[in-house]
Amino acid sequence: MDTVPILKLGSTLLVSIQVDLSDQTALQLQEDLAERITQTGARGVLIDISGLEIVDSFIGRMLSSIAGISRVLDATTVVVGMRPAVAITMVELGLSLDGVRTALDVEKGLRMLQPEDSEAPEALLLGLAAAEPE
Amino acid sequence: MTADPATSQRLAITTDGDVVRVRQAVRGLAQGARLSLVDQTKLVTAASELARNTLVYGGGGEAVLSVEADGRRTGVRVEFRDDGPGIPDLDLAMTDGWTSGGGLGLGLSGARRLVEHFEIDTGPGRGTRVVIASWSR
Numbered sequence: 445m446d447t448v449p450i451l452k453l454g455s456t457l458l459v460s461i462q463v464d465l466s467d468q469t470a471l472q473l474q475e476d477l478a479e480r481i482t483q484t485g486a487r488g489v490l491i492d493i494s495g496l497e498i499v500d501s502f503i504g505r506m507l508s509s510i511a512g513i514s515r516v517l518d519a520t521t522v523v524v525g526m527r528p529a530v531a532i533t534m535v536e537l538g539l540s541l542d543g544v545r546t547a548l549d550v551e552k553g554l555r556m557l558q559p560e561d562s563e564a565p566e567a568l569l570l571g572l573a574a575a576e577p578e
Numbered sequence: 579m580t581a582d583p584a585t586s587q588r589l590a591i592t593t594d595g596d597v598v599r600v601r602q603a604v605r606g607l608a609q610g611a612r613l614s615l616v617d618q619t620k621l622v623t624a625a626s627e628l629a630r631n632t633l634v635y636g637g638g639g640e641a642v643l644s645v646e647a648d649g650r651r652t653g654v655r656v657e658f659r660d661d662g663p664g665i666p667d668l669d670l671a672m673t674d675g676w677t678s679g680g681g682l683g684l685g686l687s688g689a690r691r692l693v694e695h696f697e698i699d700t701g702p703g704r705g706t707r708v709v710i711a712s713w714s715r
Contacts, residue, residue: 445595464598464601464602465598466594466595466597466598467594467597467630468594497601497605497619497622498601498619498622498623498626499623500623500626500627500630501627501684501685501688502626502630527619529615529616529618529619530619532616532619532620533616533619533620533623533692534623536620536688536691536692537623537627537684537688537689537691537692538674538684538687538688538691539684539688
């Protein structure tokens with residue numbers, strides 16, 4: 445059975461699915477991610493599905509489950525890289541990916557997962573500029 | 579609509595990995611038949627749902643894949659067969675959200691929406707046979 449590697453980047457776990465997912469591999473990924481979130485205290489999970497040629501009801505349910513599991517473990521999941529043909533098919537199939545946040549690519553996904561305080565210095569500078577007397 | 583045994587490909591569905599193999603074989607034929615990318619994706623997704631049904635609800639079975647010519651168009655036909663318990667209430671099973679197992683209940687109803695041709699023959703105690711097909715434009 446294939447396994448999907450999970451990489452850690454700061455407080456984010458990165459998963460790039462590059463295999464044709466069997467149901468067992470999908471379930472294994474779900475368990476591995478739950479384990480890694482608690483082990484590392486990760487706050488974000490980014491799942492890149494640009495390598496997936498289809499998202500059927502089982503894979504769709506796995507993505508929703510991962511988002512739900514992460515949420516109760518205090519982490520946010522973002523799914524990125526969905527192919528246009530996959531999006532069209534998934535919607536026609538009747539899948540809505542409830543509770544799953546999505547972004548077009550890895551870069552935008554990572555931005556969604558950036559912790560609030562890392563944006564703080566920028567906000568502070570903006571605030572200072574606004575407060576500056578003319 | 580029946581498959582020509584000379585050109586058809588038969589794949590057993592008895593394990594989780596077989597579902598993946600059916601997907602890959604259908605993709606290969608759909609590319610060869612020049613289906614559009616969206617139609618390929620829809621056909622492969624429908625095949626994935628039906629192959630899983632064959633395994634989980636039918637207790638295993640087989641898929642028979644073939645390429646068909648219909649005048650100017652080329653199509654891919656996939657037939658799923660199992661000798662499982664069959665589906666007692668087909669109308670109910672074709673309803674979105676209804677499931678006899680732990681699934682989402684989108685397998686049959688969703689698969690029908692994704693392909694051009696869909697036929698099903700089932701009943702209590704006589705297994706299930708589903709045929710799907712899509713053609714190039």
